[in-house]
Amino acid sequence: MAKVIFYLLFFILLSFSFYLDANDNVVYGGAEKTQVNKSRRISGLWHDVNNSHFENGHLIVSQQGQQIFTAHYLEFKGAPFIEHGMGVRHLDTITVHVEVTQQIPGWTTKGIHTLTLSEDGQYLIGEYFSGGEKGPLKFKKAGK
Secondary structure, eight states: OHHHHHHHHHHHHHHHHHHHTOBOSEEEETTEEEEOOGGGOOOEEEEEOSOTTEEEEEEEEEEETTEEEEEEEEEETTEEEEEEEEEEEETTEEEEEEEEEEOOTTSOSEEEEEEEEOTTSSEEEEEEEETTEEEEEEEEEOOO
16 A cells, blocks of 8 residues: 555655646647647646546646656456556647556556547547557546
């Protein structure tokens, strides 16, 4: 249990340090920059709302330029799971290569998450791909 808490605190602190320097005010569309209003902001805290088997799911997203950094904690049927990742943002879609640091038995340890910001800016919706499997992901924005 202490190991879980250590990893969770480590990733929250790491992600928070990225968040302090985060700048997603500009999204690049090809060679041209366009300003993004606050409703298009991806950096911040997101809650996992995928389905009822997932509890206490939290995703921290940090953006610097086009680069994306994530830390993700969740409990699946009561078992803790922790992963972190790096990726890129293209317009309102992020693609993140994730690595699991606390695995649920039988789950893979690496994968790719592709998430797109919803029209209203309140959800990140997409899929995970890992170990030849794929499935849905859905996160709701927490706070402002």
